[in-house]
Amino acid sequence: MKYKIVEKEAFKIVGIKDRFSHVDNLGASVGNMWASTPQETMEKIMALSNVEPVALVGTYSEMYEDNTTITILVQLQRIIVPPIWLH
8 A cells, every 4th residue: 555644734634433432343344334324424424525536534532541533524615515424
């Protein structure tokens, strides 16, 4: 995988999130989250983005000893709608 680290100005995000246990097969739980999120929800999230290219991104955050938060999100350059969780 090729990657690079770039500095960016602060930006907003919007998407859906859930918490998963590290003990109960985290990888499978994350895969199920992506697979079980309806296409309509993914399209709604993507429609909120106002940057190019529009892309769904999965992030891990709030990592604790036994669980972590997974978020499926898009980036917003400026807020054009209230940032509500769709799920």
